[in-house]
Amino acid sequence: NGNANTDGVVIGYNYFGSSDKGSFSLSAPFDKGRTATHEIGHCFGLLHTFQGGCGTSNCAASGDYCCDTPPVSTANYGCPSTNSCSNDSPNLPDQVQNYMDYTDDACMNMFTADQKTRVLQVMANSPRRSTLPTSTVCGTPSLTAAFSGTPTTINAGQTVTFTDASTGPNTITSWTWNFDVNSLGGVTPATASTQGPHVVTYNNPGTYTVSLMVGDGTSTDTDQKNSYIIVNPVGTQACDSTLATWDINNSTHTSSTGVYLWSGGNGYILGRNAYGDNGWADKISYTGSGDFLTDVFYYFGVAKGTGNVNLKVWGETGSLPNNGNVMATVSAANTSLATGGTPTLWTISSPPALTGNFYVGFDHTSFATGDTVALMSAPTGTNTVYAKETGGWINLSNYGLTHSAAVIPVVCNSIATGEKEILGNINEILVFPNPSNGTINVALTEKTLSSVDVYNVVGKLVRSTQPLNTQLITINIDDQPNGIYFINVKTGGNVITKKVVISK
Missing domain, CATH: 3.40.390.10 (Collagenase (Catalytic Domain))
Structure with a gap:
């Protein structure tokens, strides 16, 4: 077993x-x-x-x-x-x-x-x-070519480190790298003939295929990774929201689906309720380096009253959130919080650099009778959730409760003054149907569309449109061949990327 x-x-x-x-x-x-x-x-x-x-x-x-x-x-x-x-x-x-x-x-x-x-x-x-x-x-084991690149999503002008991971029964004696299989250009070096590791600069935006062929004097093998390196335009952040454990695909947000209630109907498990909770924090595991926490998406179930809440980010020191240093604070009024399944985006004006695990959450700093803030949560999860009661912070797992709070931290590899590209599965944008026969619908649940661009897997722009004051647009690319395409949707100061498959 x-x-x-x-x-x-x-x-x-x-x-x-x-x-x-x-x-x-x-x-x-x-x-x-x-x-x-x-x-x-x-x-x-x-x-x-x-x-x-x-x-x-x-x-x-x-x-x-x-x-x-x-x-x-x-x-x-x-x-x-x-x-x-x-x-x-x-x-x-x-x-x-x-x-x-x-x-x-x-x-x-x-x-x-x-x-x-x-x-x-x-x-x-x-x-x-x-x-x-x-x-x-x-x-007898066979010769097997293998490699990895880190990171795989960058901005133009940045580098990727490629590391050989090939194996075989005999000593490998030759390596043939191609870091730009489709010849998009702007790659230095574009090829290499030693084991490496190799640090490669990608100067042009696009999606790059990389290959490695190895030989041992008697046989060869090739590992080719299609659409492996994504290079964003200069001035665009490469961001990720995959640290979240909240299941965005199950975001109906009702008391029976996706939201955990205290028994007896006393309110949500996270936030102000009959148990005196006046804060919440979720411990996020982070093992990367060189990234920044730029934004946080929250899903609030209830937000009433005239009080204020503070978004806080703590570094990991000790076993409770307020033992760590406060890395960022953003204040918001209860009345400004979106509820009912619509996310509230809080942007951190001075994004903190991440060096390890961190806590992200909020506390209710000023409230009157009747004020209520309740953050949605799922009944199962892998993160460690803490509630702040009148007596201080408590670890909910100590009481047999395992949850995932409805929060999505957005982690970016740089602090940019231009556009921000969020590569996570954020449900304020819908692209359907997917797969598509060539007709694609793009919808936003809250904001209006500024522009929609469609790129093929080699980074070529195949369609561009600038809709006016609308939340839904239909794009037809049935003249394009079957394959994978990337939909870049600009709304306000953000660019959200979605992948769609065309199959006719």
């Missing part, structure tokens, strides 16, 4: 082989190779003959579940003649010759027919064991 990478038997050199066949580093009385036999028996589903002691009279439901192995009270050592159990019929002595006891190697010499049947059943039905007869892992 463990990890597949460690499921099996690891055999030490001094635990298999027989001293009868030569000089080995073996120790009597376990020098005939039976230790390996015993452990492999476990691997294929066999239990000790003394499993469960004498068990019950129903041999098929107790002990080792094999009726032709007599019950054994405790493990046997040496090579005794004993009958430790008398509840079997006929009453047979302990089967000390069985490989699944603990007797000396020289004493062991058998499996039973029922043990064989059990092994065959395991081999036929266990998900990992059933594939062993056809496994090729013991065959």
Whole structure:
């Protein structure tokens, strides 16, 4: 039941082989190779003959579940003649010759027919064991080209580091890199012939395919990653909202779907409610480097009254949010918060640099009777959620509560004064149908469209339009071939990118 990478038997050199066949580093009385036999028996589903002691009279439901192995009270050592159990019929002595006891190697010499049947059943039905007869892992490995690039989304003029990860049975002696397979230009260097790592500059916007061919003197193999590197225009941030655990695809936001309520109808679990909550924070795991927290999307279920809330970002110090340093604060009035499934975007004027895990949340700083702020939350999640009550912060997981708060932190690789491109799945924009036969509808749930541009996978602009004061537009690109296209939607100061597949 463990990890597949460690499921099996690891055999030490001094635990298999027989001293009868030569000089080995073996120790009597376990020098005939039976230790390996015993452990492999476990691997294929066999239990000790003394499993469960004498068990019950129903041999098929107790002990080792094999009726032709007599019950054994405790493990046997040496090579005794004993009958430790008398509840079997006929009453047979302990089967000390069985490989699944603990007797000396020289004493062991058998499996039973029922043990064989059990092994065959395991081999036929266990998900990992059933594939062993056809496994090729013991065959000669083949040469396999592989590589990775970091990062894969950049601005024009920035660099990507490519690292070789190829493997093979022989020493790899040649590497042929092509960092611009489709010859878009502006790539330095465009090719390389050493292992690397290679730091490559991409000066032109577009979507780049990269390949690596390796050779070992007798064979070659190629790894080609299509549309692998996305290069945004200069002045555009490359941002990501994938740190969120909130499921945007399940954003109906009703009391029965996607929103967790306290029992008894006392209010939402996060925010001002009958339990005295006056703040909330979510611990976000971050393992990157060189990024900034520029914006936060919140989904509020309720926002009433004349009070104010403060968005806060804390660094991770200690076990509670306010133990860390305050990295950013943005204040907003209750009346300015969107509710009912529409996100509220809070932009951080001085985006903090991220160096590790952080907390993001809010507290209700000034409120009167009747003021209410409630942040939506899902009943399950992976982040650590904290609530701030009158007595201070509490970790909800300590009370058996596991949640994901409805928040999307937007992390960018730079602080730009121009456009911002949010690559996450933010549901204020809809592109449908997807896949499409060439007719694409683009809709915004809140703001109006400024411009819509369509690019193919090599970064070529194939359609551009500037709709006027509308939240819905239809674009026809049925003259373009089947494939993947990127829809860049500009609204206000933001650019949101969506991918669409054309299949006619």
